[in-house]
Amino acid sequence: MGKVFFTPDRQVEVVYKVKDSKFYGNISRVDSEEEVRKFINNIKSTYHDATHNVSAYKIGEGDRALKYSDDDGEPAGSSGPPVLRAIEGEGLTNTVIVVTRYFGGTKLGIGGLIRAYGNTARLAIKESGKKKLTLQYKIKVLTNYDKLGTVLGQSEAFHSRILSTEYENDRVVVTLRINPDFFTKFKDVLIELTGNRVEVKKSGEVYI
Structure with a gap:
């Protein structure tokens, strides 16, 4: 986590x-x-x-x-x-x-x-008293419409949480929250599965 x-x-x-x-x-x-x-x-x-x-x-x-x-x-x-x-x-x-x-x-x-x-x-x-906080990365994934299913599927596979899905011209922007330990692997898998038709960037950090 x-x-x-x-x-x-x-x-x-x-x-x-x-x-x-x-x-x-x-x-x-x-x-x-x-x-x-x-x-x-x-x-x-x-x-x-x-x-x-x-x-x-x-x-x-x-x-x-x-x-x-x-x-x-x-x-x-x-x-x-x-x-x-x-x-x-x-x-x-x-x-x-x-x-x-x-x-x-x-x-x-x-x-x-x-x-x-x-x-x-x-x-x-x-x-x-003390309460646990878990650090998560907030990331944005930009891709084409036809790759959205791949992004959503891998987001679920990596146990991330989808925060929003927005449509910009001919592209889709998915904002999600993910365990920092999974970030690099998640990015590499998406690049491979989409034929490098995806942009994955960290946009912030949150504590939950």
């Missing part, structure tokens, strides 16, 4: 107290930077009177992963990076966490902040 990753199972909020400070940890699955921005802005709006709203997120995997953390006024490296390390340390992707702090009057020091923000993030992850 392709490479498996993990994402938060559900959106939750946890509360973690350290000395006189109170930390609220909010976690959610996100599949785009737009969803990240909406989630962070919503938390900042809800806790607009907080001392800090520290955030971190990760979307995707490998060299193309999008990762970011924000200390939001805390000493550099004391808050956002520990939250991001918690996300990566738990093997999560497509994840955003916002840790909101209400300062209680007692300074925690750099080490204390690192522990507090990291612990709040890990508590949120534990409370949310």
